[in-house]
Amino acid sequence: MRYLPLTADDRAAMLAKIGVKDVDALFRDVPKSAQAPREAFDLPDAKGEIEVERILSRFAARNVAASDVPFFCGAGAYKHHVPATVDHLIQRSEFLTSYTPYQPEISQGTLQALFEFQTQVAALTGMEVANASLYDGSTATAEAVLMAMRVTKRPKAILSGGLHKQYIETVETVANLHGVIKRAMASPGRAEDLLPLIDDQTACVVVQSPDVFGLIRDLKPLADAAHAKGALLVVVVTEVVSLGLITPPGEQGADIVVAEGQSLGNGLNFGGPYVGLFAVREKFIRQMPGRLAGQTVDADGRRGFVLTLSTREQHIRRDKATSNICTNSGLCALAFSIHLSLLGEEGFTKLAAINHSRAVELADKLNAIPGVSVITPAFFNEFTIKLPRSAAEVVEELAMKGVLAGVPASRLGYADDLLIVAATETNTDEDIAAFVKALEEVL
Template sequence: MRYLPHSDHERAEMLGIIGAPDVDALFSAVPKAAFKNFSLDLPAHSPEFLVEAHMRALAGRNRSGGDGPFFVGAGAYRHHIPATVDHLIQRSEWLTAYTPYQPEISQGTLQMLFEFQTQVAKITGMEVANASLYDGSTGTAEAVLMARRLTRKDKIVLSDGLHPHYRDVVKAYLKDDPDLVCLSPSPEGQGDILEQIDGNTAAIVIQTPDFYGHLRDLKQAADAAHAQGALLIVVITEIVSLGLLEAPGALGADIVVAEGQSIGNALNFGGPYLGLMATRKEFLRQMPGRICGETVDADGNRGFVLTLSTREQHIRREKATSNICTNSGLCALAFSIHMALLGEAGFTRLARLNHANAIVLADTLAGIPGVTVLNKTFFNEMTIRVSQPAAALVERLASRGILAGVPASRLLPGDPEVDNLIILAATELTTQTDIAALAAALVEELA
């Protein structure tokens, strides 16, 4: 893309057309806290080989999930990704594919997305799924906006167990809307979202397993929401849990959004990740993103097309259902390949392995002086209370080569109620040796 500079006169003319007094007004929606208020202290210039050496040194300070005992979760999980997945997604046919607007030359991409949608609908127990969104957090915000359109109501209630990052993304989308109710964090799962439902409620948003690992009663929540004409939005950050838990659709969910990173997509130091969304067929027209469908061509042969693209911003921006602009195509492909390799039986076995390892982890932690496991229910993630500030303890354990989970205070800063809490996850990659190493280190550090 070429850089085309504009004169001061041209800038003033453009600002006048859109009604902005100056360039700074274009960024008025950005919170002040997000603006840089410090010097980057960058050198003026440096030879390319020195820059490369410097960047390699910085990268060398990263710790990967395979460097030792690893119990980090809280929305991003370490799972085994078969080598077949990486091999297939790097084929040139996939790497060069783009948005499938021309079905006659995009049948492979369209069929892949169709199969992906089918897999997502199957595991969530819903009738239709879209061809992916950016990630779980933006998917949650899109689901909230979708619920408002469907119900023509305003009140949104976010559960006490919703991931803090997801909550913050919804708040950013709604710009501190007074009809957005965010319940206080509930590490022991004691909050009651059902008390917040009234006749003006568009939707309640419940995560299960929640941020602290607790399993939530979706059937009761769905019945309570529907009695008031509200929708139930279910959020899942650990999609592997659906290999063992009953599908949200079977329990009354109206919209399901999830983070698909656990299947086919490695941690990658933070992304890119993959947003899943599924809903009931009657809500199809209000679902953001795009949907691929199956049809026949003029000769009666099976084919695939882009059935629905709710991105009216192409031609009628003011009527756009959503301005989310594309799908995470390569990540969706990785998800679909991994899911196909697993099959239904493999997906269930993977979930059972995760839960079995989590049971061993919970039982081991419960026997350590100075540690209390807060969960009565969990899938592969749990929260513990320790007798020391959690953040400092996790750092000391990291210096010993053990990544012992996420201090809750890292995602909920300024809340003294969570200062001694650590969220830990166990997956199929967690070994008995890993758990023993964590337990021994905790005994020493908490003595």
């Protein structure tokens, strides 16, 4: 077996040193009834690289990759171009095959990269501090709600109906144990009035912008209303590229900003691994979940970085920890950070502008098709259209014509005739023309 270096002679010599006759003797503490022979496992024997590659390639070939077709799916995961440099750099052994940086003297590469990541996330979101990542946007949202409950010592969280449905379910699953979740009805294409729901038991209001239907929300009035009642505003961003063109939540009064960082540096990967961003006001840092890289000096006075404030964390605080998180999304955060370093101020704002302009162009063309109307008045790179019939059926028919047209809102439990459509820098004029033509044909 190519991955196992010990030879039969090595094993024999090692057993002799240990002073046992065979390897079974090392398993003598395992009850006989629990020792299963090789035949008890209905599994094939080892395979070489060629065979393994052949088998897994067959699975891959049965999927339609986003790059194979004109592609317009979003709703929380976006097809962007990732520069070749990113994937090359994150595959450096020293990044790919190192553990969590518990030994800072020999982990400065990871620690400095995380410190830079935190700085970038704080800048993008307009917040004061960010952590070193959580699993993804949905779990980060749940952590934000729990943190708001801890900070305010209040039990109630109000979730906007424009929050991605699977995010809502993720929040409910964990936060229901600690408080009460009120969710507003979805109102595709317009912002619902959440103000009447905020009271003196409210820990936080959670709103996504752009929301799951693509709508850009004005957050300031909501922030003011929440703050007037002593509640926090949690803002969720599932498309971070939007922050290159839209006023960041931090400038609109958000207290906690969480985001899905997949759009930068990370592939679609059928939903994971992704990377959760988590940024807060400085006064809340000791209530934050997850790892934090901090700057300090070494014994010779040189600048260096460490994991810090770990008294919040499970390996120290055990049942009093702010979260149980341990392994997070280190390498995805690195990919995010490298991609953003390549983009810089100029590249990132240009990327955002291209995304928006592609979406505006597509929206105008779709809106001109009889029976189709764009219902999202303000959007970044994603919007919702109303169709004269079932969006799920239309998507299947368009898939037969080689176009992946978007995510039917019914897939997330919303109305049957709505289709959520995203356009990015990867969409060509030909893609847009193919979508418009195919849609005209099926309607």
